[in-house]
Every structure is written in structure tokens, then in C-alpha cells.
Amino acid sequence: MLAVWDDTPAHARPVRGRDRELASLTRLLDAAVQGRGGAAVVCGAPGTGKTTLLDALARRADGFRVLRAEGTAAESAVRFAGAEQLLRPLGDVVADLPDERARALRPVWGLPRDLGAPGSPDEPGGEDDISLAVPSAVSALLAAGARRRPVLCCVDSAHLLDDASNAVLTFAARRTSHTGVVFVFAVDHTAAPDPAAWEGPHRLRLGALPDAAAHELLRDRVGASLPSDVADALVDTGYGNPLALVELAESLSADHLCGRAAPPSSLPTGSRLRRAVRDRISALSDVARAVVALAAVAQRADRHLVHRALLDAPSPDPTAALVEAQRCGLVTDDGETLRLAADVVPSAVLGALSTSEVETAHRRLAAAADVTGERDRAVWHRAATAAAPAPDVVAQLDRLALRARTEAAFDQAADASERAAALSPDVETRALRLVAAASDHWASGRPQRARTALRLASPLATGDLRARIGRLAGEIELRRGNPAVAAAELITTARRLAPTHRDLAATTLMLAGEASFVAGDNARYCLTAQDAAALCGSEGWPTTLIVREHFTAMSATFRGQHATAAAPLRRLVELGETTTDPTGMTLASQAAFTLGDAERSRDLALRAAVSARAHGDESGVPWALVYAAMSALLSGQHAAATTTALEGLSVARALGQSNSAVDHITVLAMLAALQGDEHTALARLEAAQTELAERGLGRPSALATWAAACVDLAHDRPAEAFDRFRRLSVGRSRHCVPLRVMAVPHFVEAAVRCGEREVARRALTTFEQWADTTGGAARAALAHRCHALLAERDIEVNARFAEAIRLHRDADAPYDLAVTELLYASWLRRSRKPGQARDVLREAVHLFDELGATHWVQRASRELRACGHRVPRDRSAPKDGALSPQQDRIAHLVAAGATNKEVAEQLFISHRTVDHHLRNIFAKLDVRSRVELAALYR
Numbered sequence: 001m002l003a004v005w006d007d008t009p010a011h012a013r014p015v016r017g018r019d020r021e022l023a024s025l026t027r028l029l030d031a032a033v034q035g036r037g038g039a040a041v042v043c044g045a046p047g048t049g050k051t052t053l054l055d056a057l058a059r060r061a062d063g064f065r066v067l068r069a070e071g072t073a074a075e076s077a078v079r080f081a082g083a084e085q086l087l088r089p090l091g092d093v094v095a096d097l098p099d100e101r102a103r104a105l106r107p108v109w110g111l112p113r114d115l116g117a118p119g120s121p122d123e124p125g126g127e128d129d130i131s132l133a134v135p136s137a138v139s140a141l142l143a144a145g146a147r148r149r150p151v152l153c154c155v156d157s158a159h160l161l162d163d164a165s166n167a168v169l170t171f172a173a174r175r176t177s178h179t180g181v182v183f184v185f186a187v188d189h190t191a192a193p194d195p196a197a198w199e200g201p202h203r204l205r206l207g208a209l210p211d212a213a214a215h216e217l218l219r220d221r222v223g224a225s226l227p228s229d230v231a232d233a234l235v236d237t238g239y240g241n242p243l244a245l246v247e248l249a250e251s252l253s254a255d256h257l258c259g260r261a262a263p264p265s266s267l268p269t270g271s272r273l274r275r276a277v278r279d280r281i282s283a284l285s286d287v288a289r290a291v292v293a294l295a296a297v298a299q300r301a302d303r304h305l306v307h308r309a310l311l312d313a314p315s316p317d318p319t320a321a322l323v324e325a326q327r328c329g330l331v332t333d334d335g336e337t338l339r340l341a342a343d344v345v346p347s348a349v350l351g352a353l354s355t356s357e358v359e360t361a362h363r364r365l366a367a368a369a370d371v372t373g374e375r376d377r378a379v380w381h382r383a384a385t386a387a388a389p390a391p392d393v394v395a396q397l398d399r400l401a402l403r404a405r406t407e408a409a410f411d412q413a414a415d416a417s418e419r420a421a422a423l424s425p426d427v428e429t430r431a432l433r434l435v436a437a438a439s440d441h442w443a444s445g446r447p448q449r450a451r452t453a454l455r456l457a458s459p460l461a462t463g464d465l466r467a468r469i470g471r472l473a474g475e476i477e478l479r480r481g482n483p484a485v486a487a488a489e490l491i492t493t494a495r496r497l498a499p500t501h502r503d504l505a506a507t508t509l510m511l512a513g514e515a516s517f518v519a520g521d522n523a524r525y526c527l528t529a530q531d532a533a534a535l536c537g538s539e540g541w542p543t544t545l546i547v548r549e550h551f552t553a554m555s556a557t558f559r560g561q562h563a564t565a566a567a568p569l570r571r572l573v574e575l576g577e578t579t580t581d582p583t584g585m586t587l588a589s590q591a592a593f594t595l596g597d598a599e600r601s602r603d604l605a606l607r608a609a610v611s612a613r614a615h616g617d618e619s620g621v622p623w624a625l626v627y628a629a630m631s632a633l634l635s636g637q638h639a640a641a642t643t644t645a646l647e648g649l650s651v652a653r654a655l656g657q658s659n660s661a662v663d664h665i666t667v668l669a670m671l672a673a674l675q676g677d678e679h680t681a682l683a684r685l686e687a688a689q690t691e692l693a694e695r696g697l698g699r700p701s702a703l704a705t706w707a708a709a710c711v712d713l714a715h716d717r718p719a720e721a722f723d724r725f726r727r728l729s730v731g732r733s734r735h736c737v738p739l740r741v742m743a744v745p746h747f748v749e750a751a752v753r754c755g756e757r758e759v760a761r762r763a764l765t766t767f768e769q770w771a772d773t774t775g776g777a778a779r780a781a782l783a784h785r786c787h788a789l790l791a792e793r794d795i796e797v798n799a800r801f802a803e804a805i806r807l808h809r810d811a812d813a814p815y816d817l818a819v820t821e822l823l824y825a826s827w828l829r830r831s832r833k834p835g836q837a838r839d840v841l842r843e844a845v846h847l848f849d850e851l852g853a854t855h856w857v858q859r860a861s862r863e864l865r866a867c868g869h870r871v872p873r874d875r876s877a878p879k880d881g882a883l884s885p886q887q888d889r890i891a892h893l894v895a896a897g898a899t900n901k902e903v904a905e906q907l908f909i910s911h912r913t914v915d916h917h918l919r920n921i922f923a924k925l926d927v928r929s930r931v932e933l934a935a936l937y938r
Helices: 019-033 050-060 081-096 099-104 133-148 163-173 211-222 228-238 242-250 254-258 272-282 286-298 303-312 318-327 346-352 355-372 375-384 391-406 410-423 427-443 447-460 463-480 483-497 502-519 522-536 542-558 562-576 582-595 598-614 618-634 638-655 658-675 678-695 698-714 718-727 737-742 744-753 757-774 777-790 794-811 814-830 834-851 854-866 885-895 900-907 911-925 930-937
Strands: 038-044 065-070 151-156 181-187 202-206 300-302 331-333 337-340
Touching (some): 019 050, 050 151, 081 151, 081 163, 133 181, 151 163, 163 181, 228 447, 272 346, 286 303, 286 318, 286 346, 286 355, 286 375, 303 318, 355 375, 375 410, 391 427, 410 427, 463 658, 502 522, 502 542, 502 582, 502 698, 562 598, 562 757, 598 618, 618 638, 618 658, 638 658, 658 678, 698 718, 698 744, 718 744, 737 757, 757 777, 777 794, 777 814, 794 814, 814 854, 834 854, 885 900, 885 911, 900 911, 911 930
Parallel strands (some): 038 202, 151 181
16 A cells, blocks of 8 residues: 655644635634633534544634543543543632632542542542533533633533533533633544534534645645546545545555555545444444445435335334434435534445445345336436446446436436446446446546546557547546647557548547647647648548648648638637537637627637537537636627626536636636736635646646736736746747737737847747738737837827727727827827816726726726816715626625635635625615625525
8 A cells, every 4th residue: 555644743734725714713712812712612524524624623722721621432421521521721720719619619620529639530420410510510611711811622522421511611602702622522423413502602613624725635645646446436435525535546656656556435444434324324223224234235215115115124113214314424315315413424325334234235226217217217226236248237237327318318228237347247348338428427427537537448448449448538538637648649549540430530530630720839749730731631520620621721820821820710710600510619609709809709619619519528618718708808808708608618617627717717817817906816816826837738828828917917017028928939838929919009008018029020020920910900900009009190090099999989998099099199198288188087987997997997097087077086886776797796706605715716716806896786785784785695
């Protein structure tokens, strides 16, 4: 086994995913310093991190006396064992108490009332009535200790406290409000015999870790070398339970890490979590154990099916068994379905049950499903207990998978195909079913499961099936791995497919080209274009036509031959408008974007997304939405671009397509940069930075550099912006020709402000060559703006700015119009024409205001004031009750209970931006609190 931990002491290990809970407990410490004590109960299932949270809180308790106690089963019958453990360090404080209080404490120390000092090894006190005296004395003792310095009482596993300790400590916890005492109890709510015993203190429920925190925890344990698909598999298996994740990480071997073995799908045999669940299950009656087994193997089942399955169980009362199973905290029943509790790890339960119990549960559910006519469920449970070879069961699973696939239930189809593969009688059919399962896993957003199935299928496959494996593996690598690796694998696969499957080979080459584009490898892209030309030839098949035009157009674009690229780009757009294939539409959208035709690009991209969903396969949706968002950005529709990019980000994450997610994050960063929102833009760029560097993502790297330069420009740092733009000409970013060309207007502005006019003129020549081939008023307007910035004669400056403004209006580009007006007005003011500048600036301020670009509103307003025009200091104040799209999203999230931090994380915006928008939301909707906002949206 591989050691996967470091030398960090257990008490110093980081807390992952519990920031909100730790912050809440830390506030109790802050209040206690002011003499306002408090108490909290941290509830959670085994392994959810209760002890770690207590340790983290104790580390934050600077200046506190920290008292610790831990309930144990061995001492749960020993009277006052827990209280004595907690209070033992306060022996020096007893002298501060009145004699009657000190005498009342003697049973806690194990002394009869009439004996001497605390700590004497005399016989324990009796069972006489101390219902008020002892709890009051304990409360007084803690208060006396807090007068010296604040006291933090951490009681772990409080559900295992002896009854007497539980009574006195919870009594004291409810009386801390005027003392410097803080109590925090950690309770396994699934094992607590009487949860009401901890009523009163504030409750914090620890559920599963978010995926991001789970991945951080795994990196803490294993290091940065942990492969992403292995990490994903562990997160799935661990169900967000911190202890499960740690134990899975510690069970990894070298074979797991290098891909020779599939990641572990269950907790290791010696797992502490499995032992904890086994202890829970062993305390149940046989029939309640049967209910837990049914819930574990069924994942979720209709209540009536479980009742029917229990008819042959060793109990005449299924309802009582259900109640007992729920009381143990392992099972939930909402009246319609029965399932394992949300914070219970399925593999821990299955590992704690015997093999015979699991098989019996499957047989009972299969029989019950037969009676109720649920044939698919019956097939599944029958297959779970079958042994290979089982051709009849395999045929039934194949039919089940086919039905599920036609209904777009790809997760069910994948599970059925995997089980069919395990029961297949020969190697060839097993490989076929594993590849089918991999395709379904990929379509359902489980890329790590897809890769595992492909790894199992690869040594069994021959001929065309090996090529299919290579194609799917390459596509997965493109969307979530290293695109350079993906390109090499896809090119090899396409060449293998070419002699017999030309259409499939053509689309594989297309993916290889996309991989080279994302990687910023133009040389490889152009070589792939040669393969595509040889493969597609002069055939008129729709797929080969699209692929041929795509490579012809984009390879010319990458060589800077924009005039040569224009005709095939337009043909590709026309082909995309006639095809029903989502991939063809996405390629056509890319072509329209390269032509600068934002409207057609967005229309084609959205149609591609709709078509992909109609075909029941969302795997192409994030890619299509990248171009939908980029085209909206290109046309200045910032609200639409933000909405589309957030949707694309959400879908990409759900499907496990991390490279597509980075694409959308950089688009969002660019949008924030154009709005002048520095904090949000930098937060988004930081979120993308690690993956940009690790995977060599050229296209999003270029966009990220452009966005960072726009931030510098917006905040009067032209030299820094100029340096960033120069970096677009080196490294992988230099190969992303379309973005480099589109960035020229911003580059010209930075260069002019830095005195680099000749460099700006050369760049503008390239931009105009592209703009002339694409046509359209929007690009022509930007070219005129650049000429205005470079012009040295007043008459030319005026003429160029005037023409740019006219063309911006024709193109309906409000953002670019406002920026041009601001630049023009600044020149007018410097030329001592404040009256003309005011006329231009008033519209610019209005346009920026409508776009929600607060930074630019403030900047344009400053220009207006400099021209002698009185402007209200806060133009961001709401004018009506209409929320912007961004504000509407924030309002919905806050109304649903999200904190500002959670809103910022979900929308990839800064805390400051959330605060700003929330103030405006409250004002616009005339509400004064989150409670009122939630009521409004209820």
C-alpha cells in the first residue's frame, strides 16, 4: 500500500468545506471575550468532521482556557465521568467558590459530600438527589474560571456521555449568556438516544463536503500529483464524507495512481467509518437490518415496494421495522420513497452488511418488482446476484440499457451495460458493452467512470472497437485533460478509422483540430488540416463538407490570411444553417464568430445547444455555449453573455468538463474586465489560473491575458496593459490569432497612451485586413476609433470619432459606443471644447448606467464634472424597480438562503460586488432585510 500522508500533526490539519460553521463558532468566542457566553451543538453523521471542527476552534481560542472531554461507550454508565473529565483542570478555581458550591461539586470529583478536598481517591458519591445543587455548582465553577480568563468547553461524542454528565453540562451550557463561557458539543445525531437533550444551544448540521472542498481534502492527503479522474472517482465513492475521503486516499496504491487499476469503489476493509456503521447496524433487530439492506441496494425505492419486499422478512410488522431503521439514522422515508440518509456513505453500509444480507435484499426487491410489474427494476436486482456467464440476464440488461438510452437516462444505461459486461460470456461482447457504458457515463457527466470503463475495455478490444475507444478517450481528454495529448490521440485514431469509417474519421479529425486550437498549437492544426483534405477529398457528404470547409477556413485564419479564409468561413456558416448536427452548428458558429458576425454566431451556437439536448446528449452543450457567450460579448450584449457563460459553466461542471468550465470562467473574467469590475475580474482569473497553467490551454489563456489587460486599461494603468498585450505575442497565446486580432482596439488604446504609436499602427493594419474581409459596421467602427486615437490633426480626429459613433449606432453596439464617446469627450475636453464634450458625455454616462457598468459610470461622471457639468455623486442609485439580470440572479440566490460568500463563489464575482448589488436590490425592491427579500420571492 502507498503511504499518502505527511507529517502534519492531526490537530493542525486544515479544515475543508466548513468555513461557515467555523466562522459561526468563532463568533461565539468573540462574544465570550465581551462577557456574553454561548453554546452550540455540532451535529453530524460519523466521519463528517465534528472532531476536526472542534480542534480548529480550539486553535482559534487565543487567551481562552480550553477544556476538553469526550464521551465513550465504556464510560457511558459511569456517573459524572464526562463532567469530571471536562472540569478536572479547574481544580484550582474551586477555592473561589462559596463552601456550599464546593461541597456540591464533590460527587463530580468522585467524593461523598462529607469528605475532603477534590481529587482524593475515596469512594464515589451515592445516588442521592442532586438535581439542582450539582448543576448549579458546575455552572458557578465555570463562571468563576471565566472571571480569570474566558473558557471554551469542547465536548466531543457528547451522545455517549453518561446521563449525569449530560444533565449538568447542558444545564451549565444554557446559563452562559452573562459569562465568558462557551460550550460546543459534538453529537452524532444518528446515534443520539435523545436528541432533545441538547435543545437550547444553536445547532450546526455538518453534511457532505462540497465537491471543491472534497478535492482540496484529497490534495492535502495525496498531493498535487493525484490524477483528476482518480480524485473524481474518490469524491463519488466518498459521498463528501471527510473520513471516507481520507480512508479512500490512504487505500490508494501505485497502480491506482498510474492508471493500471481502477480507483477503489468501496471503503477499505479496516475502515473506521465502516466499523462505526457496523456497530450501528449490529444494534438493530433482524427486520430493521433488512430494511437498511433494502435501502442500500435499492439506492432509492418506492415505499410500497419495500413493504412488499419485507413480507417474507422475520417480522410481521414492516412499519415497526421502518421506524426502527429510521431512528438509527441510516434510512430516511419521506412517505413516498425509502433511501439511505443523505449523509450516510453507501459503500460503508454495504461493507458493514454481510454478503448474504445484500444478496437477500436484491432477491426480495426483484421478487417484489415482479409482482408490481416493475420489470426493469426486477432485471437489475436479479443481475446483481447473478454469476457469469449469464446470457439471459445479459440480454435483459441490454434491453434495459437501450430503453434508458432512448430516454436520455444515460446513468441507468451505463450501469446496466457495465453489469452486462461483467456477466458477458466472451471477451468481445464484454469489451463492446464496456465501451457502450463509457459513452453513457460520459454523456451523463461521469467522466471518471467513463475512463475506468475504457481502461477495462482497452486490453479486450480489437480493430474498430479500439478506434472507438481512442476517439472517446481523446474527446474526454480534450474536455477535461491536456488538449495537446488529446490532439495526438485523436489524430492517430482518425487515421485508423479512415479506411473504413470516413464520416467518423472526419469528426475525429475535427475534434483533433479543436484540441490543437485549445492548446494553441497552430502548426499541428495545419498538419491536421492536410489530413482532413486528404480524407474528405471531393465527396459531398454533409459531414465531410463541414469538416473540409472548417479546416480550410481556420488554417488560413491561423496563418493570418484573412482574405483567403473569408469564403470558406461563409460557406461553413451556410452549411451550419442547413444541418441538424449539433457539432456542425457549433463549427459554423465558430466560423461566424471569426468573421465577426456576432448575431449569426450566437444564433448558431444556441441552436447547437438545443439540438444537442434534443438528441439526448449534453456533452457538446458547454462547447456550443462558449461561442454563444463569446458572440454576445463581441456584440456588447454583456447581460446575455453573462447569463450564457454562467449556464455553460454550470453544465460543464455537471458534466465534468473542466476545460470547458475554464473557457466559461475566462469569458466571465473578460465581461467583468470590460465592466471595469477589477475585483471580480481578478477573482475569476485566479480561479482559472491553475488549470490554464497545468493543461496548457492556449485559447482561454489568450482571453485571460486580454481580460487582465482590459482591467489595467480601465484603471488607468496603460503601461501594464501594453505589457500584457505584448505577451499575447509569445507562448501559446500567440497562436490564438482570432482573439489577438479582436484585441487590437484595446491594444491600440494602450499603445497610444504609452507613446508607442508605430506599434499601434502596425497592429491596426492587421485588424483592418480582418475587418475588411468580414464586413459589418461593428468592426469598421472600432477601426475608425483606433484611427482617431492615432490621428494628429484635429480635423481627422473629429471625422474619425464621428464616423465611429455613427457606425456603432448602426451596429447597435451600446458598450462600444459609450467607450468611444468617452474617449472622444476626453479628447474634446483636452482640446478645450468642454461644451461639445458635455453633450457627448451625457449619453455615455446614460449608456454605461443602463449596462450596469458602475466603474465606467463613475469615470464618465468625473469627466462630466471636469467639463463643468454638475452630476449626482451616486448615479448607481436605483431609478426604478427593475433588476438587472445580474441583480436578479443574486436576489434569487439570497432569497434561497445563500450567503454573500456562496453567491460570490457561485457567480464568480467578488464579495464587494455582491455587497454593492445587494444594496441596490434592497433599494429597488423596497426591502430592508434578507427575510423580506425571501418573502418576496417565496
